[in-house]
Amino acid sequence: MSDPLKTAESNLLLQVKDLAFSYGRIEALRSISLQVAKGEVVAVVGANGAGKTTLLRILSALIPPRSGDVVVLGQQVQLASAHKLAQSGLLHIPEGRGTLQSLTVLDNLRIAYDIRPSAQSFDEALGEVYEKFPKLSExxxxxxxxxxxxxxxxxxxxxxxxxxxxxxxxxEPSLGLSPLMVAEAYRTLRTLKGEGLSILLVEQNVKLALRFSDRAYVLRQGKIVRQGLSEELLQDPGFVNHYLGTH
Incomplete structure (x- = not known):
């Protein structure tokens, strides 16, 4: 199936072609191809064990692929380190939040800023965070x-x-959160999306992911079995019945 995104390669922040990965004899990912363009939000949805987290770990250079071509922010992942990708502008928030548990809230934010300082000062960035999340200030x-x-x-x-x-x-930003906190998390994500941030989102909550994203890939047992515009997938009765558990 052809990818619905038609864009120049120069506009791509992420391009994956024929990616494969195995844990021993178990094939975790099989011939995965996907892409994310600048300013785009793309979801990868699927059940637990489909290979979603493995995919993100490869994209952020935490584990090497078995085969395939993976380019993130213009860099071949096989030749890059996780730290170098982070300095280039990649931020991976893993399942379980990925915070530095033994450091304070302020230190966590300081480290995130120092990895990739911007024209905005840390104090200015911190002010925006505390305005959005007053509880973090407390x-x-x-x-x-x-x-x-x-x-x-x-x-x-x-x-x-x-x-x-x-x-x-x-x-999995919604994993383990109350409905109220899920709503709050996605409000923040919509703000970041509105500011033009490009996002690759992995979610088990298919409906939530499709309502937030522009496009989506469906991953099943390590293979992409469906892809398309998120709105069109949501309006497809066959897709809804099959993937959202109404059939």
């Missing part, structure tokens, strides 16, 4: 590991606000 001297799950998700998203990445990889 908790700034507390260890991240002592925060609630919802507060840790706030901190994870606040890292994106101060880091100002070119491309955000986001793994």
């Amino acid at each position: 908790r700034k001297d507390q260890l991240a590991g002592n925060l609630s799950g919802g507060e840790q998700q706030m901190l994870a998203l606040a890292r994106a606000m101060v880091n100002k990445p070119e491309l955000l990889l986001l793994d």
Whole structure:
């Protein structure tokens, strides 16, 4: 199936062609091809164990692919380090929030800023974070590991606000959160999306992901089995019945 995105390669922040990865004899990813353009939000949806988290770990150079071509922010992932990609503008918020548990809220934000300083000062960036998340201001001297799950998700998203990445990889942002905190997390993500941030989102919550993203890929047992514009997928009764559990 052809990719619905038609764009010049120079506008692509992420391009994956025929990516494969195995854990021993178990094929985790099989011939994966996808792309994300500047200013675009793309979702990868699928059940637990479909290979979504493995995909993000490869894209951020945490594990090497078995085969295939992966280019992130103009760099071949096989030749890049996670730190170099982060300095170039990649921010990966893994499942479980990815905060530095033994450091304070303020230190977590400082490190996120120092990896990729911007024209905006740290104090200015911090002011924006505290305006958006007043609770983080109250908790700034507390260890991240002592925060609630919802507060840790706030901190994870606040890292994106101060880091100002070119491309955000986001793994299961709704996992383990109350409906209220999920709504708050996605309000923040919509703000970042409105500011032009490019996002690759991994979610088990298919409907939530499709309502937020521009396009989506469906991953099943390590293989992309469906892709298209998110709005069109949501309006497809066959897709809804099959993937949203109404059939």
